[in-house]
Amino acid sequence: MKNKLKFLMVAILSTAILTACGSTPSADNSLSDIKQKKELIIGLDDNFPPMGFRDKSGEIVGFDIDMAKEVGKRMGVKVTFKPVEWDGIILSLNNKDIDAIWNGLTITDKRKQQIAFSKVYLQNKQIIIVKNKSKVSSKVDLKDKIVGLQMGSSSETALSSNSQLSSSLKEVKKYSNNTEALLDLNADRIDAVIVDEVVGRYYTNLKPGDYKVLNENLGVEDYGVGMRKADAKLTSEIDKLIGEIKSDGTANSISQKWFGKDIINK
Template sequence: MKKKIILLTALVFLMGTIFTGCGQSKSGTDNSWNEIKQKGQFVVGLDDSFPPMGFRNDSGQIIGFDIDMAKEAAKRMGVKVVFKPVQWDGIILSLKNKDIDLIWNGLTITDKRKQQIDFSNVYLQNKQIIVTTKDSPIKSKKDLASKVVGLQLGSSSETALNSDTSTKNSLKEIKKYSNNTEALLDLKNGRVSAVIVDEVVGRYYIAKKPGVYKVLNDNFGKEDYGIGIRKTDTSFKNKLNETLNSMKKDGTEDKISKKWFGEDIIPH
């Protein structure tokens, strides 16, 4: 009888250990931030050819808005940041496989992506803006009627315009370019009347040409940017959100925004 009691006690203890272990494994949240602190760094995966979010300068260094944001966040969190260029079409798999710890690269928050990964709080809102020359009489979407409008082929701007059928159908012509630089140059030279472009990209180039362009109040929709993180890494995500909030609260994020976009485009 005594042996049975001992065996039963041992069995209960073993089951408790198994269920506790399963709970910890299932949540996977308690140790993620501690693991980052122990490593002393987190690895950011990115496409290093996406100005102004993350790209290489003439010296080959990776720079950009998201790069400055990640460096500042790491500094406040007391760890280092390592930037790892990854093929964009496989970047979520790289995150899941723990090749990287974060995706911090102008990543749009979508329902489809939410099924696979988690996100930080929204730190930037990207709009599909309308850019004209400084002296243009165009003031709204309605004024685009019978005008030639430029945009990048296959871009979010093209998708956004296609979704606004009334505006699209009112245009005289849509000129499609291989990149936004060419579109904005044609706008400057009067070959198109307006350009539709991602705000983060458009304002970056506009800031380099002060007094040449203006941005209309009207836009073709917004999308939220968040930092991609594994669903299991809740404690790391919480620490990251806490850090982002402090950067927003003390105006640091605004300063980084003005550096890269010419003005503060941070949602408040």
């Protein structure tokens, strides 16, 4: 009797420990839940043109917005965009306040430890912009020239990592934002601007013919859609639909709209 009682107590204790430790895997119901409620909630920083930002009427628009809406349409659900503080957006995702992060999210090893990513849909380069009339056609031509960039940006990091280029420059002017740098370029106060391609092509597309982008760049970073690690079915579905959007030319049209060029990662 004592042996039976002892066995029963061990069994109960083992079950309790397994439950507490979460050893029983939770079902991946993310995709079915989204389709059932007919809503996909996307978290974003709504102040990141051209990826996601508010227009003059207050509506959230942008390249990633159009991409996400197209995925939602093909999934048969409404896409709701939920502005979230960027430094806490991964926590919001893992707390299930949002279903995905779609907002120029760079794929990094650190983030891979916290969340899952879709396949790369866009590569963001650090590009060099000059005026259309400029004789500068390569990085070598920037010797003894004045270059502008946004302070604390990836562009600043990319330039400082290229000692050969940075040491050849006459001066590096740092601005609080890229708009100020481009205004100085337009006014001939600087010779070139180093900037994220997604930002630079958006602004130059607003004034076609005024600027040109050099063929050379200062580095590449990959963008992906962020989802919870447990949500494998949702990740697979978004990968599939992004693939369709690329192959049928829809992604190209969206890219042309915002950047004046197809910069979608193939």
